[in-house]
Amino acid sequence: MADLFQVTARLRALQRGQAVPIVSQRQVVIQPDARIITLLAMAGEDTSVHAAAIGRFGDAPQIGIVADPRRRDDQYGLLRWMLPMFETCYAECRAAGTFPQLWVSSAGALGHLDTLADRLRFTDEPDIQRLGELWTYAGERSPIDGQQALISASGALRMHFATGQQEAEDEHLGSLLTWIEPTPGRDIFAAVATAEEQPMGVKTDPRFDRRWLQPAIEDFHAAQEQSERSFHHARITQMLEGVLRPIHAATQRAYALLDDPRWRPNPALDALADQEAREFERFMAARDEGHHLPYRDKPKAGAIKIVARERAASNLDAGTLRHDRAARERGVGAGKVLRAAVLKVIERRIRPKLFEYTVELTTAQTGLHLREGDILFALDGPTISLRIDAVQRRGATTWIRATVDKGKRTVKSIPENAILDLGPEAPNWNGLGFELQQMSIRLMNPPWTHGNAMPAAAPAARPMPADLLVAVEGLT
Template identity: 70%
Template sequence: MADLVDVVARLRALQRGQAVPIVSQRQLVIQPHARILTLLAMAGEDTSVHAAALGGFGHAPEINVVADPRRRDDQYALLRWLLPFFEEYYAECRAGGTFPQIWVSSAGALGHLDTLADRLRFTDEDDIKRLGTLWTYAGERSPVAGQQALIAATTALRAHYATGQQEGEDEHLGSLLTWIEPPAGRDIFAAIATAEGQPMAVKTDPRFDRTTLQPAIEDYNRARSAGEPESILAFHHARIQQMVESVIRPIYAATQRAISLLTAARWQPNPTLDALADQEAREFERFMAARDAGFLLPYRDRPKAAAMKIVARERAESNTEAGLLRHDHAAREKGVVNGSVLRAQVADIREQKIRPRLFEYDFVLSSHQDSLHLRTGDELWTLDGPKISLRIDAVERRGPFTWVTGRVLQGKNAVKRMTLGGILDFGPDAPNWQGIGNELRQMSVRLTNESWTHGDTTPTATPVNGPVPADLLAAVESLT
């Protein structure tokens, strides 16, 4: 059902010929000191950097271009040029008790940076390894729910706007910005077709490569092989740089424009982001402290480390969702539509005396929702004050209403003062970012004895003592 909300928003955008806002609150932390990193890779060389543009929000980029990134020395020279910028930036963030934030144009650019980080960590040059290590912080954080370290401009804009095109087409930053700010008096689809002619990820246009860039690189390599003087090589290099800058500068400018749109005053503050920023700062300090202590980053995690990361990611996802349901209006309403939030009216409050001065209270709630995800035994919490927790004892559908009965576990004093007819929103418990330590310790205990599924030996076969059913399928179906 939540997907239906997105479909309706896209249909409205298509009808208007302009993207429509789908939230009123900002959906991510935007660091004022964030760095915009735009990289271009040579066609067929996914782990190369042909050109790099780096700068802060509101600042012009510093650009470095190599004539042919297939030459290792030239490639490493560009990477060494980038290293001091990130060393200084990370040091400033760490000294300020905050975290670095890197913006790229799209999900494709994000994946390219993550791949580069893995590749560079295992080179034979210490300074190149260091750059790969620093980039790994952002790359490892990118798949974690609620992370604020590595941001794709397209992903950030899609969290705030719905366009009239398919979701995959929103990954082109130029077309996405055109939907948000369409040119006046021009057909929206003609404007999008023009915008899509400009590359917005990490690769240049194949026609541009074939007719313009490739011949220029061949001229440079021929001059270098022939031993031409430095002035000739410099001419060919400047020619290539001019060509590549014509591609990388619009991508950098589009990323700047995306940040500008998201820092506009129209977006209301979102209290959830404060907790996410604090968590990101703790993760950054933990990462840097481990590097200072000499711990190396492996290419592949061992089973125990992988299990720990899965637990951490699951915890981050649940915490992020719980925080958004409490403080983000759009997330709350989507939760009501898809059934992850129970919005119900208090129909009855039943008081039961257990012993002197000890009472139990049962809530009887009615809801119009028809897609609730509730089971007996689930524990729900009020998403607004007062803080009340409820254990579901019964769920029954009667005509257009869903009736829910539950035992009040916490907040009994608030229940006693409550009047019938009030509307309450129930959902998961409040986020607890500090509780991850307990979950990791529990997982460590479980992993003390390695399961046979992760070992080299298989358990011995256990004979079946009972008779084998004549019809195995019928026997299985009778269990349900």
């Protein structure tokens, strides 16, 4: 159903010749002091920085360009030029108790920054290592659901708008912005084709490289006099600025579109911002204590990171279903959220002053993911949790019986035919520490599958059926 929603939105955008909003609430945290970073890499040199533009939203960027990033001294000079900007940004965020947010143009630019962070951490220059460590915070956070440290402008816009082109084409920030803000009276596809002529990633156009950039770099190396070399360096700077500035401006425009007051507040983002601030402080405290950042995690560290990512995904899902209306409706359509009407509430006395409550519900939803024993929580209002006891299909509707675990007093006052939205438990970001502690204990005692000793034989609790196939078929 979520795919059908996207298809419908894209068809509407295609019909109108303009992108359509798919949400009314903001989907990303907008940090007022976020840094917009635009990097260009030379073709074939993915772990280099040929040109860089860095700045706050609304400010003119500071631009640094080297003639040839393959010259180590020049490359390191450019990286050292960038280091104080990030040191200042990170120090300001720590003092304010918040976190740094970096904006890049696309997923390709995001991956480039992450790759650079890995490479720079293992150079032999302490200040270059420091820049790699600072970038590692954003790079390590980028694959985690709900992270707000490293934002791709194209990815953030896609969370708010649907265009009339293929999803992969939305990665080009220029074409995406053209769909969102088309030129009145101009054919949208002609405008998009023009926008796609301008690079929006981390690489320049190969035709531009062959015709202009490569000869200029060759002339730079062939120059004998310093004045002649400076002239060719200025030529290269002018060429790359013509590529760099439009990408930076497009990223600024994306930030401005998402900072617009048209987007309603999203309470789910408050928890994400708080969690990001805690993660940032933990990361920086580890750097202050001198802990080393390895290139590859050991098994225990890797397992703990997997647990953290799984917890982040479940918390994000639970939080958005509670506070994001569009996510709630998609959850209803996909069967992740049960939207049901209350048929009746049955009270049963177990013993003096102790009662059990059973709720009967009905819903017309299709594709529900419900099983006996599942525990669902009310997504609105007071805390109510229900344990599913029975699920039956009755014609065009589904009948459900559930026992109330929490919120018995609240359930008593629910009127008949009241509509309840039920889904996963509320997010618990502080519970991550307990899960990590449990994982650490488990890893201290590896299972028999990871050792040489075989487990002791245990007698079967039940007799083996005479016909195993018949027994299995009897379960369905």
